[in-house]
Amino acid sequence: MAKAYERKHRIAILGGGPGGYEAALAGAQLGAEVTLIERAGVGGSAVLTDVVPSKSLIATAGAAQAVRDSGKLGVQAFVPGSDGKPVRPEIAVNLAAVNKRLLAMAGAQSTDMREKLESAGVRIVHGSGRLDGSNRVLVSTEDGVSGTDFDSVEVDTVVVAVGASPRELDTAKPDGERILTWKQLYNLQSIPEHLIVVGSGVTGAEFANAYRTLGAEVTLVSSRDQVLPGEDPDAAAVIEREFKKIGMNVMSKSRADAVEVVDGGVRVQLADGRVVEGSHCLMAVGSIPNTQGLGLEEAGIDLTDSGHIRVNKVARTTVPSIYAVGDCTDFFPLASVASMQGRTAIMHALGDFVRPIDLRNVASNVFTYxxxxxxxxxxxxxxxxxxxxxxxxxxxxxxxxxxxxxxxxxxxxxxxxxxxxxxxxxxxxxxxxxxxxxxxxxxxxxxxxxxxxxxxxxxxxxxxxxxxxxxxxxxxxxx
The missing domain is CATH 3.30.390.30 (FAD/NAD-linked reductase, C-terminal dimerisation domain)
Structure with a gap:
């Protein structure tokens, strides 16, 4: 007797960042039929505009700092001056070349990830997706298109991995030239003369450190008593001390109310009436999940007041067939956690052995110096x-x-x-x-x-x- 045909488990993944990528690989490995829907490119913002380029920029800054610190080890890079005496040369940083390298490297990483998914048998759709109930995904290959223009895909499991975007304030709207989000920094062609960083969390601290090391004058506007308020207080004290040692202006207990573009620069208005002026301003005031317009609530998924998707330790939402991973969830917003969530979600959905994620065991890092x-x-x-x-x-x-x-x-x-x-x-x-x-x-x-x-x-x-x-x-x- 012929064996009855067994249909493959159908999985649709919205978003190709670290969580979506790992979910797709895991699904293909376990024999499922996997469709990955991604607007920007495989790797998502983590690879294209966030983790990969930012940590590469920080590594470049670290190289510059290592050259400056080499004198402590007896390494001297001197050239003779007009009087024949040694003059220590300045370190030159070509930011346009640096940014070109970072973005090229991010693009290459995205290509490598795409090729790996394709070789594993994952179907990749360049476009947008949203839910139509708990077992159907509507897909459009044109950004911003909605409604009846979507193609319908029937699925058994959905993984939402749409990530998050920089939070924007009405009183400090980024223009991509003077007022910037961390995604827009890579358009800069030269080192900012005076970069004002609003926000002293991980993102703000990392970029403030990097740009000061690269040669920019930097003012870090922090609303807290100490930079990096979410970190170990002793560790944050070391970093703040290092910031001041390299000449950064750290303004503690200073909340920014508004940022405006003025002739040739920016003006930051503080809540206490003080004004800080510079050439550019980086707004590092958190992120918001990309969960609007995806049909999540209509499908019965529970969201937090901030729009994050509530998930349990195996990345399952309040709808059994729908999982969510990464920065769009109320879990730990780290690329490594998103990747683990992605694999955990698929293994749970397909009945494989799975170990619930324990956030107590998660290692994290702040890439300051x-x-x-x-x-x-x-x-x-x-x-x-x-x-x-x-x-x-x-x-x-x-x-x-x-x-x-x-x-x-x-x-x-x-x-x-x-x-x-x-x-x-x-x-x-x-x-x-x-x-x-x-x-x-x-x-x-x-x-x-x-x-x-x-x-x-x-x-x-x-x-x-x-x-x-x-x-x-x-x-x-x-x-």
Whole structure:
């Protein structure tokens, strides 16, 4: 007897950013029929206008800073002046060339991702999509078209991965020339004479640091007492100190009310009546989810007041056949989390083994100079949970670490958190050069519930920055 035909599970994914991309790959790997709908290009804004180009720009700034700091190591780049004496040359940054490279690299990354999806058998549609109930997606290949002009696609599972866009204020409308969002910075042809950055969260701090290092005068307008209010206070204090050391003007407790373009520059009006004038202004005041006009509420999906999609730990919405991942959700807005959500959503939808995402185990990084990397519990979360008395912590300053002394980068620390009763590692903070690479051992410790003694028993290279991790763990030994 002939075997009955089994129809493939049909999946439609709205958005090709990190979450949508991983969902598409996972679906194809598990034998589903996958359609990915993306307006801008595979990789989404994360690859084309956000994470890839911004972190590449920051890497360029880091290279410039490394040249400036080389004198501390005895490396001297001198040319003779008119009197024959050595004159230290200035570092020249060709921003137009830098931005051209960043965007070309982002485009190449997008192409690589598209080719990988196509080779896996994913159908890619360049256009817009919206829901028509819980098992139908309407697709248009023309941006902005709605209603009856959409083609209908019947599906079993939908993954919404539409991301978010820079938040815009009515009193500070970006024009792409003087008042900018972080997506518009790559149009600049030269280093801004004086860049005013409004917002001292991760995005504002990273770009303020990068542009100051590249040579711009920078004023950072922060409404909080300290920059990076969401980070470990000790870590934020190091970064703010570094900002001031490199000549950045940090204006704490200063809220911007309005930004206007004036002759040859911008004027920022503060709530207390003060005015700051510069050549350009970067608005880094958060983001909003791209969830409007997608038929989400009509399909029965629950949204927050801010428009984010409510999801559980396997990325499922309030509608069983619809999942959502990435910055459009009320989860953790990180590319790495979006990717994990994408795979988790598909594996759950197709009945594969899935492990719910635990945000306590997520490692994150702020790409300032030095970087801040964190994972697990921290002082703020322990205090909020009234568990501070149950925990122990230990900090190793980098100025005591031999490798840090050798490379001339001693502004930072390694901080560990563990439960007092068991010694289980529950979190950590690293402030250091390339902390994003150093946090992985702590992420493993948190994920697999290692004790401080188990971390301390692992061999580290001498000398190394990772040695500060085992030093901290040894200091927390419990008898």
């Amino acid at each position: 030095p970087e801040i990397a964190t994972v697990g519990w921290n002082e703020r979360s322990l205090e909020d949970a009234t568990d501070m008395a149950k925990a122990i912590e230990h900090t190793i300053p980098l100025h005591t670490n031999p490798r840090a002394k050798m490379i001339g980068f001693t502004d930072g620390f390694v901080k560990l958190f563990a439960w007092k009763a068991s010694g289980t590692v529950i979190g950590g903070v690293i402030v250091a050069h390339r902390a994003s690479e150093l946090i992985f051992p702590l992420a493993l410790a948190v994920e697999h519930r290692l004790t401080v003694d188990q971390v301390a028993s692992a061999f580290t290279v001498y000398p190394s920055l990772t040695g500060a991790i085992t030093d901290a763990a040894r200091a927390m030994h419990l008898r």
